[in-house]
Amino acid sequence: MSSEVLELLKLSLAVFIVSFTGTALVRRLAHRFGWMAKPREDRWHKQPIALHGGVGFFLAFILGAVWVVARNGGIEWLESLSSATLSEEVILIGALLAGSFLMFFFGLWDDPSLCFRSLQRACLFLRAECFL
Secondary structure: OOHHHHHHHHHHHHHHHHHHHHHHHHHHHHHHHOOEEOOOOOOOOOOOEEOOHHHHHHHHHHHHHHHHHHHOOHHHHHHHHOOOOOOHHHHHHHHHHHHHHHHHHHHHHHHHHOOOHHHHHHHHHHHHHHHO
């Protein structure tokens, strides 16, 4: 097995462990502090469920993304940010991270407010457009 494959397996395991642990921790905190969504007619669940589940695995995603960028020429990537023209790779990575942060912060706002369905769909469409 090549060292790159082994390194990727290690990263995958680390991201899985951090996301699993983070999600379990957020779920426990949600139960403790009452961050729960109550059953309603327009929802699929019949029992209260924990809110903010995305917080538990977002940190794992960011750690994995930073590792991949750092491993694949992180210094060159940072230097290209200061240049006048950005490479296509830098633009794609930036779009991925910007869209991810947008999804994360909208999810934080959306969970407790249980905002209107039309606003949820509009924001979902906007987030999808970031990647197109």
